[in-house]
Amino acid sequence: MRHQALDSKLFIDNRAKLTSLLPKNSLAVVNANDVLPTNADGSLKLVPNADLFYLSGIEQEESILMLYPDAFEPKNREVLFLREPTELLQIWEGTKLTQERATEISGIPTVKWLKDFPLALRDAMLSADEVFLNSNEHRRAAVTVETRDERFVEQCKRDYPLHTYRRLAPLLHKLRAVKSDLEVDLIKKAIEITDKGFHRLLHFLKPGVTEFEIEAELIHEYTRNRGAFAYTPIVASGKNACGLHYIDNDQVCQDGDLVLVDTGSNYGNYNSDLTRTVPVNGKFTKRQRDVYDAVLRVMRASIAGAVVGKAHRDWQHEAQLMMNDELLGLGLITKEQIAEHTREKPACKKYFMHGLGHPMGLDVHDVAPLDAPFAPGWVLTVEPGIYLPDEGFAVRLENDILITEDGPVDLMKDIPVEADHIESIMQEATAAR
Incomplete structure (x- = not known):
């Protein structure tokens, strides 16, 4: 082992x-x-x-x-x-x-x-x-x-x-479904390794590198810290990010594109699950930044809404309602479409078509009773996204959280996610080359 x-x-x-x-x-x-x-x-x-x-x-x-x-x-x-x-x-x-x-x-x-x-x-x-x-x-x-x-x-x-x-x-x-303190410590260790991998990625990324070279940087950092890929990583630049389970990871990252990286290390068989979307050249365009900030607002509000006693389906629906408003502000859907929104046919589905998150632990998509409300000790991912194939990019952001009686704890709060923070790290790396 x-x-x-x-x-x-x-x-x-x-x-x-x-x-x-x-x-x-x-x-x-x-x-x-x-x-x-x-x-x-x-x-x-x-x-x-x-x-x-x-x-x-x-x-x-x-x-x-x-x-x-x-x-x-x-x-x-x-x-x-x-x-x-x-x-x-x-x-x-x-x-x-x-x-x-x-x-x-x-x-x-x-x-x-x-x-x-x-x-x-x-x-x-x-x-x-x-x-x-x-x-x-x-x-x-x-x-x-x-x-x-x-x-x-x-x-x-x-x-x-x-x-x-x-x-x-x-x-x-x-x-x-309910993680003990010892289990949470192992998940935190996996997250710590993932954090190191993400920082390595930010210092490495520049126009012209390939998606598989990014994958290589990640596994280098995971392995040297006693970790391993928790799942096959998604390293998707440009329009590739609009394929939810794209894992070819074989394209060149072009200047001006975003690259979506969905990755996580495990440690002691306990997993982490992180998604970040970053600019290949270290600088978001205005449109990319607007979409990015919209997804970040939904992620943060969804983290805050993951409280004891809430049903997963209600948590998902709350995120869809928030995403409707964000998509309206981005000019992607209309008020008329929002007025026709239902749980079965959400207005945002064209651009946000997947689940908001899932339990995580010994399995990345961990087991939990389907009809049980959130309880103290649950660990969940929170991963909203907006996918724009016609514009050639997508943004998904994902953090792992712990449900407690005192409210949700963001286990990835120290991993850079603000657009300004990511740009700053990448620009410092560029200057140091």
Whole structure:
């Protein structure tokens, strides 16, 4: 793992929160993600299963966590199963977790090898009344590839057809939406790394550089600070920024254009998510500045409006109403169009067609109950934008915030966002070249 060792208290507390929600005499099992193949004998780097990491801190392939809080033997109430680090395995794949190291990371005293899992599972299944199994229930997930968890569900149903099975995901979504202080600290660390990357970008950007060179500057800064891309970055100059998920990042940044950079580092598997739109030559035109300031006003007002008890859909609608007024002032829509505005067909949709923000944490688009209002401990992105393909540019701005009882906290307040501040940094960099 690239990050520094994390406090096992985080995972101990998370397991306690989950077991408090389980009915009496229930069993829960969570599997690691698959190592996915590429071509020939290649494979992708493992992406840790967010739920397994949340409950154990373990980032190793094929790992399994079994929780049985009411097991008769205390040693069987939390059991972690790992690949046995044989000499041959470690020659070919490198160091693997020992049982002792896995206990240090997770706080789980009982760590066994995978060969012990079938018998341990059978023993637990024959005693438990209900069995909670996991699956990816993110509402925007494209579930086209069968996961280890899904294969395990099918195996359990075949081997133990008379058991009562229940969904673990709703419980984990409820818990993961509310970040603990330790989790917020990890998100802040990821944001700190992202801030360094953005400053590096501002000092590097000038007419003639390519979008992929900007991407290279970002990953340089993230990597040297123990981070990594939280997601594939968007580096979109000129009209490219009007494609919401443009990731080719292969064009030259032209003098007079804006470049929209949507990027974030992660740290310890917790993510950040930043968007800034900056002038390639270090100076906004008047039209660019007018649009930029309009988006910034909506972002700041939306941050202030993200309060405890508010429903996400109402927060989104408030932003749309504000955006209507901004677009009117920019000459992009009319009063007549605003008068016809509805939640289903907002007047601003042609120019602001996406969501205002999303929960963030172990996943960039993190899990949370759909119908739950904002609560203390939620971390959200706030990302309004205006897209003008006919004018050859777009502006999107995005900060990450923490919901608290005392109001929203902007976790990215120290990252430059005012147009004057960005211009000043870029002009100083130009003078120093």
